[in-house]
Amino acid sequence: MIDSHSILLRMRDVAFALEAAGSHRRRLNRIGLQKFIYLYDAVSTLYETFPPVEGHYTYKHGPYDPAIQNAVDSLAFRGFVHVHGVERDNEGNVSATYGLTASGSNFTQELAMVEPFQVRWRIAVDVAAKVNARGWGRLKELAYSEPTYAMERIHGFGRRLKPEDRFSNSTASLLEIFKRTLRAGFKDVRPSNQVILELFFRYLENYAHYSRRPSISVSSPSKGA
Amino acid sequence: MTALRAGKKGKWNENADEAAAAFRRAIREFGGYQTAQDFSFVVNRLLYLPETRRLIAWDTQSQVRLLMVVNQDAVMEEKFRKRQEQLRQLDSQKRHLHVVVGKLEQQISTSSEIAGYKQSEQDRGKNAGHETATNLGDLVDRLRKVARERVTADAHMASAARALSDVSLEVEGLRERIELIEATLVEGFLSKQERESALALHKLAESGICPACGTVQPELQAEAEQRSRSGLCMLCGSELRFESSNQLNTLRSQLKEKTRSQEAVGVEHILASAKLQGIIDEQESIQTEINQIRSEDPSLTLLERSIPIKSGKDLLIQKDELARQEADLEGQIIELRQDLERDYKRFRDSIDSRLHGLHAAYSEYATAFLGLSCDLEEVPQGQMMSLSILVPKFGETVRPNEESCSEAQRFFLDIAFRMALIDLASDVSEGSGTFICETPETALDMSYVDNVVKMFRSFADKGHNLILTANVQTDGIARKLLADIPRTERASRVLNLFDIGQLSDVHRADITRLKQAISKTLS
Numbered sequence: 001m002i003d004s005h006s007i008l009l010r011m012r013d014v015a016f017a018l019e020a021a022g023s024h025r026r027r028l029n030r031i032g033l034q035k036f037i038y039l040y041d042a043v044s045t046l047y048e049t050f051p052p053v054e055g056h057y058t059y060k061h062g063p064y065d066p067a068i069q070n071a072v073d074s075l076a077f078r079g080f081v082h083v084h085g086v087e088r089d090n091e092g093n094v095s096a097t098y099g100l101t102a103s104g105s106n107f108t109q110e111l112a113m114v115e116p117f118q119v120r121w122r123i124a125v126d127v128a129a130k131v132n133a134r135g136w137g138r139l140k141e142l143a144y145s146e147p148t149y150a151m152e153r154i155h156g157f158g159r160r161l162k163p164e165d166r167f168s169n170s171t172a173s174l175l176e177i178f179k180r181t182l183r184a185g186f187k188d189v190r191p192s193n194q195v196i197l198e199l200f201f202r203y204l205e206n207y208a209h210y211s212r213r214p215s216i217s218v219s220s221p222s223k224g225a
Numbered sequence: 226m227t228a229l230r231a232g233k234k235g236k237w238n239e240n241a242d243e244a245a246a247a248f249r250r251a252i253r254e255f256g257g258y259q260t261a262q263d264f265s266f267v268v269n270r271l272l273y274l275p276e277t278r279r280l281i282a283w284d285t286q287s288q289v290r291l292l293m294v295v296n297q298d299a300v301m302e303e304k305f306r307k308r309q310e311q312l313r314q315l316d317s318q319k320r321h322l323h324v325v326v327g328k329l330e331q332q333i334s335t336s337s338e339i340a341g342y343k344q345s346e347q348d349r350g351k352n353a354g355h356e357t358a359t360n361l362g363d364l365v366d367r368l369r370k371v372a373r374e375r376v377t378a379d380a381h382m383a384s385a386a387r388a389l390s391d392v393s394l395e396v397e398g399l400r401e402r403i404e405l406i407e408a409t410l411v412e413g414f415l416s417k418q419e420r421e422s423a424l425a426l427h428k429l430a431e432s433g434i435c436p437a438c439g440t441v442q443p444e445l446q447a448e449a450e451q452r453s454r455s456g457l458c459m460l461c462g463s464e465l466r467f468e469s470s471n472q473l474n475t476l477r478s479q480l481k482e483k484t485r486s487q488e489a490v491g492v493e494h495i496l497a498s499a500k501l502q503g504i505i506d507e508q509e510s511i512q513t514e515i516n517q518i519r520s521e522d523p524s525l526t527l528l529e530r531s532i533p534i535k536s537g538k539d540l541l542i543q544k545d546e547l548a549r550q551e552a553d554l555e556g557q558i559i560e561l562r563q564d565l566e567r568d569y570k571r572f573r574d575s576i577d578s579r580l581h582g583l584h585a586a587y588s589e590y591a592t593a594f595l596g597l598s599c600d601l602e603e604v605p606q607g608q609m610m611s612l613s614i615l616v617p618k619f620g621e622t623v624r625p626n627e628e629s630c631s632e633a634q635r636f637f638l639d640i641a642f643r644m645a646l647i648d649l650a651s652d653v654s655e656g657s658g659t660f661i662c663e664t665p666e667t668a669l670d671m672s673y674v675d676n677v678v679k680m681f682r683s684f685a686d687k688g689h690n691l692i693l694t695a696n697v698q699t700d701g702i703a704r705k706l707l708a709d710i711p712r713t714e715r716a717s718r719v720l721n722l723f724d725i726g727q728l729s730d731v732h733r734a735d736i737t738r739l740k741q742a743i744s745k746t747l748s
């Protein structure tokens with residue numbers, strides 16, 4: 001059973017994700033929401049913060065955290081989220097897109113101004129800008145290219161994903177490499193988060209591009225980071 | 226075994242061989258054991274703790290074997306044990322050869338004939354056989370040196386991994402506490418917005434309107450208000466207010482500090498890992514050279530060649546041969562030891578998540594007994610090779626051997642370890658286990674009786690069976706353990722040996738008092 005505090009934290013993340021995507025006139029569906037929040041969690045160490053301890057696992061359609069779906073459903077029930085275009089396919093899977101209601105938007109803006117959550121709101125804005133620049137249709141392949149997921153997916157479903165773990169083949173260690181490389185040879189130079197984030201998204205794009213090519217195996221662990 | 230009957234309705238098979246074979250088959254098929262010996266080992270060394278008190282908590286061989294038997298889906302324990310035996314035999318052969326070589330050296334050093342021969346050998350240059358011996362000897366010397374370095378590097382690596390794991394746990398703990406505060410804040414903003422926008426849950430609290438059907442429900446409203454005041458979800462009663470935000474800044478700066486030390490420890494870990502890898506590579510490369518020499522020189526496959534010693538020259542040749550064989554054996558020993566250590570590490574890695582469960586169960590039992598936090602710590606042990614085993618750690622001190630604990634501590638910590646292993650085995654097999662212990666209280670100070678009862682009760686609460694023997698005592702473990710069982714059922718949980726056993730004269734003389742004590746225990 002998922003703890004109520006994990007769902008509350010994901011309510012915050014869902015609100016930030018929907019607001020950030022909404023600022024680019026985009027609504028996220030179930031899978032898009034999972035992928036967006038996965039990338040937003042993955043880069044959190046760059047902003048010196050951490051994603052929730054109980055986070056994503058490998059699952060059928062990529063990284064998955066059940067608390068996110070529970071959070072968005074609860075927000076919809078409480079009147080903070082609109083559910084659009086609900087459809088059921090032949091296999092019984094329900095699809096829908098989500099957007100914030102006026103109350104949801106007020107809640108998000110208030111939350112974004114509170115000191116403990118300002119950084120997470122910043123991450124949502126930055127990640128949304130990077131995804132928007134590449135096209136929201138590519139959200140899934142970008143999330144699939146994240147090093148931790150690319151490493152773990154070959155081991156099957158239900159594997160805990162810790163992209164914030166700096167001591168494994170993860171986004172956190174990749175971001176650290178970018179940071180150190182950019183600093184090398186320069187005294188007192190601190191590369192901005194924007195530059196590092198851009199490099200990271202270029203890496204994801206390239207990874208996605210090369211892993212689509214038949215001659216390169218996606219499942220090779222050495223392609224992680 | 227003389228006869229076997231499967232089930233109450235089955236017929237006795239009195240053919241000893243057939244009975245033994247049927248028993249082995251039943252152990253394999255129904256018990257899931259590889260061999261009947263494994264079953265016997267588990268019963269005699271894990272499930273049953275007799276008064277002889279043969280402990281397993283610090284016994285490397287027993288601990289390794291039990292871990293492997295319990296997790297036999299992850300490892301072939303029998304094969305591992307046979308290779309350990311092979312290692313022991315090789316080591317014994319090497320020691321034997323070493324003694325023989327020593328004796329030959331002594332003979333050579335006192336022989337004047339050989340002194341002249343050695344001089345002429347040196348003058349002529351070394352022959353091919355001697356050269357091989359020297360090469361092999363040099364390589365084994367290098368291998369020995371590298372193996373020693375590896376032990377140090379392994380220990381350094383293990384200590385760096387432990388330090389990283391400790392600091393990572395602290396980081397995770399702080400993150401969890403911060404999350405609780407943040408979740409409380411999020412709920413606060415949700416409620417505020419619900420109030421301001423007059424959303425469904427606010428209407429429930431304010432006007433009693435059910436958020437699902439829209440009718441007015443005063444009882445639901447009263448309950449919702451009550452829950453809301455207590456920081457719970459209005460509908461289901463889940464906790465929504467966890468920690469106040471006063472501590473947030475302090476926790477955040479603690480997290481920052483811990484993250485920095487995690488980074489420093491992480492760098493140590495990376496360096497230790499790189500150094501260890503370098504040593505492993507070097508060790509493997511030397512081993513390959515040794516194997517190459519071995520494959521090119523068939524004489525090395527013979528352990529001892531009996532060359533009739535006729536002269537001083539024969540003595541020298543014999544000594545060189547044996548020295549070469551000793552060096553070769555040492556090479557084989559190092560290789561086999563390295564293989565076994567690697568296999569054991571792989572096995573331990575593969576059952577990592579199960580070991581977390583073992584740690585948690587042990588900590589629960591051992592802490593209940595000691596009354597202070599106690600966990601398992603991994604330490605390298607073993608004479609022939611380094612196999613890490615789990616030993617208790619409490620009061621900030623690792624207890625690497627029995628002597629580091631008092632008598633009662635070592636006995637009950639051993640019981641805690643056994644019960645944690647039974648938990649683990651039950652999880653793996655999806656069943657429950659049984660622990661049998663003879664007179665546990667005889668090793669116990671009366672101040673610890675309640676703690677022991679708590680420990681046993683928590684084991685039994687998991688659905689396991691507990692069979693304990695006890696001497697007649699009015700205020701011992703038995704009475705306190707039975708206290709939780711309904712009075713009417715207590716007698717059925719006790720097998721009174723005074724009713725069925727052979728009484729001594731002393732017992733017979735005191736039977737009235739003994740029966741009174743038993744009845745007090747059951748009352």
